[in-house]
Amino acid sequence: MRVGPGGHGALTSHEDLQQLRHQQQRVAVYCEDRALRAGGRMEGRPRERRPRRPVPRVLPSRKCSRSSRSTVSCAERAAVSGARPAGPGRGRSVPHLPEAGFPLLHGAARPHLPDARGAGRGGVRRLRGGSAALGGGRYRPAAMEEFRRAYARLCAAPQDAVLRRLRERGEAPGRARLDLAEQSLSLETCGALGRLLPGAAHFAEVALGDCGLSEDGVKLLLHGLCSNTTVKSLDLKGNNLRTTGAEALGKLLRQNKSIRSLILEWNSLGVWEEGFSFFCQGLGANNFLQRLDLRNNQINHHGAGELAVALKRNASLQELDLRWNNVGLLGGRALLSCLQSNKTLKKLELAGNNVPSDILKAVEQAMDHNRDRQTILSETQNRTCVLSKEILNLKDEKTKQFLDLMDTIDKQREEIARSGRISAGRVSQLQEALNEQHSIMNSLKAKLQMTEAALALSEQKVHNLGELLSATKQEQANMAERHFAELQQQKQEGADREGKLFRDLSASNEKNLFLRNQVDELEKKCKVQQDQLFQLKQDLTNTTAELKLRAVQAEERLEMEKRRFKQSLEDMESLRLKEVDHLTQHMEASERSMQDRVQRLEAIRIALEEELSQVKAAALTERSHAEEELIKVRNQARLDEQQRLEHLEEKLRLMTEARDEAQNCCLKQKQMVGEAQVKANQLSLHADGLRRRIEELQQDLNSKEQEKVTEVNKVKVELQEQIGHLQAERTAQEGLREKIAALERQLKVLSSNHREALLDKEGEISVLMEKLRMKEADISRMREEEAQRASILQNAIMAYVQGSSLGTHSLRK
Numbered sequence: 001m002r003v004g005p006g007g008h009g010a011l012t013s014h015e016d017l018q019q020l021r022h023q024q025q026r027v028a029v030y031c032e033d034r035a036l037r038a039g040g041r042m043e044g045r046p047r048e049r050r051p052r053r054p055v056p057r058v059l060p061s062r063k064c065s066r067s068s069r070s071t072v073s074c075a076e077r078a079a080v081s082g083a084r085p086a087g088p089g090r091g092r093s094v095p096h097l098p099e100a101g102f103p104l105l106h107g108a109a110r111p112h113l114p115d116a117r118g119a120g121r122g123g124v125r126r127l128r129g130g131s132a133a134l135g136g137g138r139y140r141p142a143a144m145e146e147f148r149r150a151y152a153r154l155c156a157a158p159q160d161a162v163l164r165r166l167r168e169r170g171e172a173p174g175r176a177r178l179d180l181a182e183q184s185l186s187l188e189t190c191g192a193l194g195r196l197l198p199g200a201a202h203f204a205e206v207a208l209g210d211c212g213l214s215e216d217g218v219k220l221l222l223h224g225l226c227s228n229t230t231v232k233s234l235d236l237k238g239n240n241l242r243t244t245g246a247e248a249l250g251k252l253l254r255q256n257k258s259i260r261s262l263i264l265e266w267n268s269l270g271v272w273e274e275g276f277s278f279f280c281q282g283l284g285a286n287n288f289l290q291r292l293d294l295r296n297n298q299i300n301h302h303g304a305g306e307l308a309v310a311l312k313r314n315a316s317l318q319e320l321d322l323r324w325n326n327v328g329l330l331g332g333r334a335l336l337s338c339l340q341s342n343k344t345l346k347k348l349e350l351a352g353n354n355v356p357s358d359i360l361k362a363v364e365q366a367m368d369h370n371r372d373r374q375t376i377l378s379e380t381q382n383r384t385c386v387l388s389k390e391i392l393n394l395k396d397e398k399t400k401q402f403l404d405l406m407d408t409i410d411k412q413r414e415e416i417a418r419s420g421r422i423s424a425g426r427v428s429q430l431q432e433a434l435n436e437q438h439s440i441m442n443s444l445k446a447k448l449q450m451t452e453a454a455l456a457l458s459e460q461k462v463h464n465l466g467e468l469l470s471a472t473k474q475e476q477a478n479m480a481e482r483h484f485a486e487l488q489q490q491k492q493e494g495a496d497r498e499g500k501l502f503r504d505l506s507a508s509n510e511k512n513l514f515l516r517n518q519v520d521e522l523e524k525k526c527k528v529q530q531d532q533l534f535q536l537k538q539d540l541t542n543t544t545a546e547l548k549l550r551a552v553q554a555e556e557r558l559e560m561e562k563r564r565f566k567q568s569l570e571d572m573e574s575l576r577l578k579e580v581d582h583l584t585q586h587m588e589a590s591e592r593s594m595q596d597r598v599q600r601l602e603a604i605r606i607a608l609e610e611e612l613s614q615v616k617a618a619a620l621t622e623r624s625h626a627e628e629e630l631i632k633v634r635n636q637a638r639l640d641e642q643q644r645l646e647h648l649e650e651k652l653r654l655m656t657e658a659r660d661e662a663q664n665c666c667l668k669q670k671q672m673v674g675e676a677q678v679k680a681n682q683l684s685l686h687a688d689g690l691r692r693r694i695e696e697l698q699q700d701l702n703s704k705e706q707e708k709v710t711e712v713n714k715v716k717v718e719l720q721e722q723i724g725h726l727q728a729e730r731t732a733q734e735g736l737r738e739k740i741a742a743l744e745r746q747l748k749v750l751s752s753n754h755r756e757a758l759l760d761k762e763g764e765i766s767v768l769m770e771k772l773r774m775k776e777a778d779i780s781r782m783r784e785e786e787a788q789r790a791s792i793l794q795n796a797i798m799a800y801v802q803g804s805s806l807g808t809h810s811l812r813k
Helices: 014-038 074-081 141-154 160-171 187-199 215-225 243-255 273-285 301-313 328-338 357-537 541-704 709-812
Strands: 177-179 205-207 233-235 261-263 291-293 319-321 347-349
Touching: 141 160, 141 187, 160 177, 187 215, 215 243, 243 273, 273 301, 301 328, 328 357, 347 357, 357 541, 357 709, 541 709
Parallel strands: 177 205, 205 233, 233 261, 261 291, 291 319, 319 347
Antiparallel strands: none
16 A cells, blocks of 8 residues: 555655655564464464564565564654653553555555654554444444543543544444554543443443553553443453553453453463463453453463463353464463363364474364364253243143133133022012912902802892792792703813813923923933043043932922822812712702792792892802903913913023033033143153153264263263253143143032032922922812802802792792
8 A cells, every 4th residue: 555645644744754654664564464364374384483673674575474573662662653652661562554565454444643742643544344443233423422522521631543533433333332443542541441431331342452552551441341241342452461461351350241252362461470370360250251362472381271270160261262372282281181171162272382283183172072062052952942931831821721711610600600690589589479379369268258258148048038939849940950051051161171271281291291301301411411521530420320310309209299180180079079969969958948938938038039139230240250350360370370481491491501501611621621631742742752862962972972981971961960851841741731630620520510500400490390380289279169169159149040030920920
């Protein structure tokens, strides 16, 4: 690259141009060496150590020696940067600038050297990969501006180059990265940055390479990073860190818990053994760092031993780069011995350290073993995570199913309670209707008693007037014939009524048979449901037997009621025949007494004719009223019977619907139990497959690592622990099976409760049917009594009418 008047890094004076050319000649060899290392051309070749010598002023060619490397003293660096000397004991490395004519690394921009005051016209700008300085996650430009303002406020003499770099990075879009590489940072700047870094929550990467940091400045910066929780990557290469820097780095590694990558290339940490041992102690106490770069740090075999001790305690480091140091044979052996206890390190670079090839091969084998072990562990962890997720999903599904089951149980309980309340309300309604019927029957009985009293008075009058019938035998015969015809008509009506009653009884029997068939159908459906539940657990045989016994008892009760009803009908018929015989005998006796009294009552007949006419009219009116009341009572009784039958049919329909719903719930629960069993079987099969896979992995490990028996034993122990975890998961599956069994027991209890509720409802239905039969018997008995009384009244009236007509005929004669 040539810097001229038209270039990007053009200077404003001829003196600046001369100074730039002079310093470019000094750092050409170093830049070429760095470019070759960045391109990966120094891998696998030991670095030749050369003593310090003055850098030639002649521009080197583009292809220089790979092993060439030069450093410049502190005074020369101060001359290059134009800053104050660092003082005694503060050796600083030279800012690495690309030489004119050399290509910049990764497509970087042109450099711009600082002026004689250290701030100049901008520090060395190196944009890697054409990207901005800030990397990591996205950030707000206002955050970088606030950081710049806070730096300008805290620093007594802020550096213009640092401010310019912060302003440029704030304007450029990029990632959350603080890049101050190749800036000559003063002690005040380091102190200000150390105070700002603990609260810099928007930086994920910090690049401070080739900044020529002093020991005190490094201490201040790292002290600020100790309490930072967002920085993931720290770059401190090319800062000539020694004892104080190593101690500060050890403190940082002990206290910081967020840094994952630490680059310490081109420093001097291994020169002083005490400082490097302090650094190694911090590394051993750290459990978060994953990548450590210690290239070109003059680490000897003592430092390698300290590193080996630290690696034995460290359990997080995965990559360690120790190229181009002086580890040697002893250091290589120490590092190889530590790899027997360290199982997390996956990459260890030892090129350029004069380590024998057999040790390098052993290290590579150990790294391969660690990588295989990490892959196996990651696979097993992934599988265990998948298993745990599936088990959690199963647990969630089981809890959901259990909650759904409990909801259905609550709903069934609510429905049963609702049906109980409805049945209780209906029973109360039926009781009220019965009470009303009782009151109506009591009123009718009172009216009948009044009519019986009136009939008794009329009978007394008829007996008093019976003597008048002797003169009217012919008319009495005619009247007897008429009466006989009326009696036959009444008998026919009674036969019709009895036929109607028998038809009603047959209809009620048919309804009873229909209800019994429905009950049988319900029992059959219950038996089907019981058989289905018996296939699940075979625990419901006793209940089915009890149901059968109760059904037989109910049928026996129905037959007993039928026999009782037939016996009552026969008794009532015999009573009716006896009463008819008694009435006929009484009529014959009365006729004989009437024939004796007719002569005495002829005189009284004329006086009583008017009273008889009135009594006839009253009797006719009372008869008409009694017939109307009887018709009303019959109609009301029929309506009540129809309503009761409708209520009973509605109740049976509700019960069948409830039973169907319970059957559907039982089927759903069976399906859920079956699905759970299928899933449990799938999980057991998956666990068996995992066990087979683990056994295959054990066989592979045994075949691969026959030489290292101790390592194989440890891996076997770890695999046995994993098998124990899987067995624990299997026990958890068994717990799930126990829960499924508990759910099945709950299903059994629910089915038994449902069966008991059905039995209770059947008992209530039987009680209501018995009450209905009793009421029908009472109504039929009342009807027969009313018919008998009406027939007696008709007979008395007809006898009275016949007697009155005979008396009038005799008087006329």
